[in-house]
Amino acid sequence: MAMRCKLFKSLSAVSFAVFLAFLFYCEAASGNSLENGLYQVVKVFEKSYGATNFDGLLKEEGFNAALKKGGNNVPRSLAATALVHAFVFRKEGNQKDLEKATYLINGLIEKYPLWTASLKPPNISFNLAPTTAYNLGLASWLIWNDLEIIVRRAVKDMLIKESNFMLLRTPASGFVNDTKADENGVVPPLLSLTAILFPNEENSQKWERHSMCYAYHSITTTKDIPYCCLITQTAYDNFLMDNHGIHPHPLYMAAPLVLFADASLVYLTAKREVPLELKHNVVSLWSRLKTFVNEDFTWNTHNSWNPTGLGREISAVTYIAVIMGVDTNMEIDLVNRKIRNQGFFVEKNVGVVKSISTYDEDFFNNALVAKRYIVSFLLHDPIFLTKPPLKMG
Numbered sequence: 001m002a003m004r005c006k007l008f009k010s011l012s013a014v015s016f017a018v019f020l021a022f023l024f025y026c027e028a029a030s031g032n033s034l035e036n037g038l039y040q041v042v043k044v045f046e047k048s049y050g051a052t053n054f055d056g057l058l059k060e061e062g063f064n065a066a067l068k069k070g071g072n073n074v075p076r077s078l079a080a081t082a083l084v085h086a087f088v089f090r091k092e093g094n095q096k097d098l099e100k101a102t103y104l105i106n107g108l109i110e111k112y113p114l115w116t117a118s119l120k121p122p123n124i125s126f127n128l129a130p131t132t133a134y135n136l137g138l139a140s141w142l143i144w145n146d147l148e149i150i151v152r153r154a155v156k157d158m159l160i161k162e163s164n165f166m167l168l169r170t171p172a173s174g175f176v177n178d179t180k181a182d183e184n185g186v187v188p189p190l191l192s193l194t195a196i197l198f199p200n201e202e203n204s205q206k207w208e209r210h211s212m213c214y215a216y217h218s219i220t221t222t223k224d225i226p227y228c229c230l231i232t233q234t235a236y237d238n239f240l241m242d243n244h245g246i247h248p249h250p251l252y253m254a255a256p257l258v259l260f261a262d263a264s265l266v267y268l269t270a271k272r273e274v275p276l277e278l279k280h281n282v283v284s285l286w287s288r289l290k291t292f293v294n295e296d297f298t299w300n301t302h303n304s305w306n307p308t309g310l311g312r313e314i315s316a317v318t319y320i321a322v323i324m325g326v327d328t329n330m331e332i333d334l335v336n337r338k339i340r341n342q343g344f345f346v347e348k349n350v351g352v353v354k355s356i357s358t359y360d361e362d363f364f365n366n367a368l369v370a371k372r373y374i375v376s377f378l379l380h381d382p383i384f385l386t387k388p389p390l391k392m393g
Contacts, residue, residue, distance in 0.1 A: 037335040038314075038377040039091065045346045045370035046088050049081060049353055049363070050100065056357030058107040063114060070359035072128035075108055075115040077364040079135035080371035082108070086142040087374050090384065098146055101139060105147070108136055109154045118165045125172035126183035130190040133162040134262060135371060137193050144390050152392055156198060163194040163207045171217035173232035179241040180217075181234040182255035187214040188278065189262035196270045197388045215263065215277035218256040219285050227277075239281070239288040250292040251304045253285060257316035261375050264323050268382040274323055286320050286327075296341070297334050311338050312347060312369050318376035331376075346370050 056062045057078070066074045082104035089097035108115075117129035140147060140155045147155075166187050172180040191211035195204045213228035221237045235241050243252035260282065264274045294300045298309035306312050311334060321328040338344065347369045348362040356363055378384055 034332055034335060035377050035380055037339055038373050038380075041335075041338065041344050041346060041373045042084060042087065042370050042377070044344045045366055046084055046097070047352070048346075048350055048366065050085075050096070052353045053355040054078065054104070054107070056355065058111070060111070060114075062357055063111055066359040067114065070361075070364060072115055072132060073364050074359055075111065075132045076128050076135065077367035078104055079108055079132045079139065080367040083135050083139040083142070083374060084367070084370050086139040087377075089146075090142050098143060101143055102147065102151070105136060105140060105155070106151060108132070109151070109158060112158055116165075117162055122165070122168040125169075125180060126186075128186065129162060130166065130186045131259075133159055134189040134193055137190075137197070138262075138265075141197070141385055141388075141390065144386060149392060152390070156390075156392070159190070159194045160198070160201060160203075163191050164203060166191055166214075167203065167206055167210055171214050171230060171232055173217075173220075173230075173234070175233050175235055175242065177242050177245045177247070179234050179243050179249075179252055180232070181219055181241055182243070182252055182259070184214050184232075184234065185218040185256040185259035187211065188218070189259055189266070192263045192266045196266050196272075197390050199389055211263070212275055212277040215260070215275070216280050218259070219281040221281070224281070235281075235285065239285045241285075246303045248292070248301070249303055250289055250299050250301060251306050251313070253289045253292075254310070254313040254316045257282065257286065257289075257319055258313055258372060260323075261315040261319035261372075261379060264319060265375055265378055265382065266388075268379065269385045270388055279324065282320070282324060283326060286324075290327075297337060308342065308347065310334060311342060312365075313372070314369070315372040315375040315379070318379050322379045346373075 057066055057074075063074070082101045085097040085101035085104070088094065089101060115129055115132060117127040120127055136155060137159050140152070144152065169187075171184045174180045188211045191207040191214070195207040195211065198204060213230070216227045217230060217232045218234065220232045220234050221239070222233060223237065224231075240248040241253045243249040260278050264278055267274045292299050292301050293310050296309075297311055298307065310317060314334065317327070317331045317334055320326050321331045343349075347365040350362050350366065353363065
């Protein structure tokens with residue numbers, strides 16, 4: 001393998017993107033751990049966007065313009081990018097990654113009034129702000145001791161405000177054309193994170209109880225009993241799910257599993273059992289979802305927006321393997337296939353990006369997927385995170 005890599009690197013006509021992908025393949029092939037493969041995928045994202053200038057996007061004018069195009073996908077992708085740099089810094093100790101993570105965290109905290117969930121009334125069922133808050137919280141957790149105290153306090157205040165606003169909301173019900181599974185599922189990661197990081201806060205127990213209410217109601221059929229005084233249905237009785245008028249939509253069938261991975265990670269790190277609500281109807285949904293997966297992990301239906309298939313939803317597969325103990329070899333096969341056949345590209349092959357000053361769909365997709373590979377890594381190695389609760393000093 002070393003000889004193949006050396007010969008390949010001598011070919012001057014090979015494009016940078018292909019060269020980079022093959023180089024990472026060579027590096028990963030020399031290792032023998034699943035975590036190494038997950039990490040190398042994250043590193044491709046970091047190399048593409050590590051030197052990207054986001055100044056124009058983080059200025060209020062640019063941020064507002066981007067929000068009009070991409071909504072809360074904009075802060076969500078930037079928060080995921082902060083998470084990537086925080087994670088790589090913890091792995092490698094590169095100060096540039098710490099600076100980039102801190103820069104993005106500071107920028108998004110300053111823009112918090114522009115993306116908070118409270119911009120919409122509580123009865124609006126769906127808002128991506130909880131995911132942005134979770135991504136920022138997880139990024140900050142990774143580098144907590146390297147953040148200034150004023151930044152730590154701002155992150156904590158943001159998490160508490162977002163979590164308190166979620167207490168004003170209740171899980172939604174709906175499954176025809178537009179499942180509420182993903183809309184309910186975005187809440188548990190945020191509430192669980194805030195409750196476990198800051199257990200001495202007044203509403204800590206309320207956050208956790210409400211988190212479990214949302215978790216239970218993320219995957220429900222007519223066969224489910226009332227929970228937290230609510231009855232909902234987010235899936236057909238055969239566990240198919242629709243979204244955006246598409247029936248069925250496997251990408252959105254995977255969505256609650258991705259979000260359960262986020263929430264479960266917090267419990268693993270705290271050395272607590274993953275609550276049963278975060279396992280409710282999971283195996284049944286997973287069994288149905290697998291019927292839409294080809295041998296190469298692409299979808300066997302055109303009723304999905306995502307051509308790369310299950311590789312995009314890696315943390316869902318890790319969650320099934322690590323938390324549920326099901327299909328453990330599938331995750332290994334999926335990562336190996338991504339290394340061999342997708343060239344480690346996170347989602348879209350974009351090379352090195354020097355600047356982003358407006359909403360960029362490829363960047364959004366890449367950041368989203370890179371974050372999921374980090375969650376997969378951390379599910380396998382939760383002690384990588386400092387055990388909560390966090391300290392302000």
